[in-house]
Amino acid sequence: MDRDKPLKKSETVEIRLPHATKSAFMARCRAEGRTASDAIRRFIDAELSQTSTTRRAPRLGWRPLLAAAVAGLALGAVAAPSLAQSSPPTRAAFDRMDRNHDGIVSFDEYRVR
Numbered sequence: 001m002d003r004d005k006p007l008k009k010s011e012t013v014e015i016r017l018p019h020a021t022k023s024a025f026m027a028r029c030r031a032e033g034r035t036a037s038d039a040i041r042r043f044i045d046a047e048l049s050q051t052s053t054t055r056r057a058p059r060l061g062w063r064p065l066l067a068a069a070v071a072g073l074a075l076g077a078v079a080a081p082s083l084a085q086s087s088p089p090t091r092a093a094f095d096r097m098d099r100n101h102d103g104i105v106s107f108d109e110y111r112v113r
Helices: 019-032 036-049 062-085 091-097 107-112
Strands: none
């Protein structure tokens, strides 16, 4: 057997693309004088050669972080007073609502509050 012979490429990957994307890709490959299969193989090889430490998430600038911090502070400033005013229900508050003292607050009793 000849070991210098390249391996046969027999595996396939099926992908779905919009027609316009496929047409543009095929036109670029023709213009560059290569096949679509060769372009895709090179892309896959490049992806596989990168290590997880080499690949980084895109960096966000300081402006989106500042905007998020300002939005969080504004929301906290609006919510904090209403949270501070709310107190757990007490028996006295329930008794004031339960006008007929049957242990059940009806809608009419609740509405009168």
